[in-house]
Each structure stands twice: as C-alpha cells, then as structure tokens.
Amino acid sequence: MLVLMGTGMNMGLALVLTGAGMAWVLDFWDAQLLAQNLVAGVDSFPLLAVPFFILAGELMNSGGISRRIIDMAQA
Template identity: 85%
Template sequence: MSSEGLAFIVFVGGMLSLLGVGMNMGLALVLTGAAMSWVLGFWDTQLLAQNLVAGVDSFPLLAVPFFILAGELMNAGGISQRIITMAQAWVGHIRGGLGFVAIGAAVLMASMSGSALADTAALATILLPMMRQQGYPLHTSAGLIGAGGIIAPIIPPSMPFIIYGVTTNTS
C-alpha cells in the first residue's frame, strides 16, 4: 500500500474514531493532520506549531466570537425584547402580525449582531412562548423563527462576509 493510501486511511479512520468518542472537531482535525504528516514523513514539531499559530493569528476572525457575544449580550440586556416590541408596534396590528414580528425582529437583530445562531436563540426564547400563547402551532412558530435566523448571514455585517473578506483579502 502506498503512503498516500495509508495517510487516507489514517485520516478517515482517525477522524471517525475521534469524532465517535466525542472529541471537538477542531482538535480532531489537528490530531489527524499531525498523524498524516507523521505517516507521510513530513513530521516537524516546529512546522506544526508554526502552522497552528498562523491559522489562528488573524485579527479580523476575532469578529466571529464577538458577534456571538454581542447577540448574547443583547439578549441578556433586554435589547432583543425591545426589538420585538418595536416590531410589534410596526406590524403587530396586521392579521398574523406575530409572524411578521418574528421576521422583522430577526432582520433587525441580524443587522446588529451578524450571528444567526445568537439571533435565533434570542428570538426563540422570547417569541416562542408569545406565539404559543396567541395560538400559533409550534411547528409554524419554530419555522418562522428558523426562517428569520437564516436571514442573518446575508445582511452585513455578518460572519460569512467577514470570513470571506479575510480569506480573499477583500475589504
């Protein structure tokens, strides 16, 4: 068997076994990459350390955890409740207005935080009980909030746009 075939088996087997025992995907990738470099004969601890540091040494990529933090802070500080109240004032009087409120609040949250996960979590904790109380079916409520969460990656500033800008060196 060639060394490339063995490296492939080491990578696939290592990833599946490490993920199977519940290891973090990032750490599993690092460990299987190190195992592949050892199998292929490229093992150098200095090269491994240099590549690890260079991979995470990107100042703009700090925006990703800070966007998630901003969404959580907005939720904890009550801004998400105020956004929902504002959206209710705009479109809450329309028939089915709470569904419009869910989408409108998702758009407003996305334009501020840029994190779909944080926005959806913040809106779901507030809007799901409100929608259940108004008689909306659970699957409709969850679908509206989930669809609103998908809006976040396409409204700047968003994490995918920042990652795109960093990787392609685009403003």
C-alpha cells in the first residue's frame, strides 16, 4: 500500500487494490464471503452516524437554522 501511495495514487484506491491483492494472495475470492465482509465492515453505527451528522449539518446550513443557532448563542 505504501508503494502505491508513494507513486501518487489516491489513498482510497490504494486501499482497495491492496485489499484485492491480499484476497487474491490468500485465496479469499469467494464472492459471498467478500460481499458479506463488505456489508459487515460498513454496518457499524459509528460509521453510519458520521455521514448522517454531516448531512444534518448541511441541511441546517442550507435552511438557515445554523445561522440562527449561532446568533442565539452569541446573544
């Protein structure tokens, strides 16, 4: 992975290629196991909470609620 990142490759793509390479080396190419591991890796409350927290902030910002909250806190 460090070699791939050293060549200037995107970090996410380097992680994916490293994982795929290790799956090939370890003979772990069963499609059902790969799909199950992908879902299990993302099915975590903290991992899901972060993007939804960012989405809530963006919605509050576009609706103007965040400006009113800051104005109220500064009063």
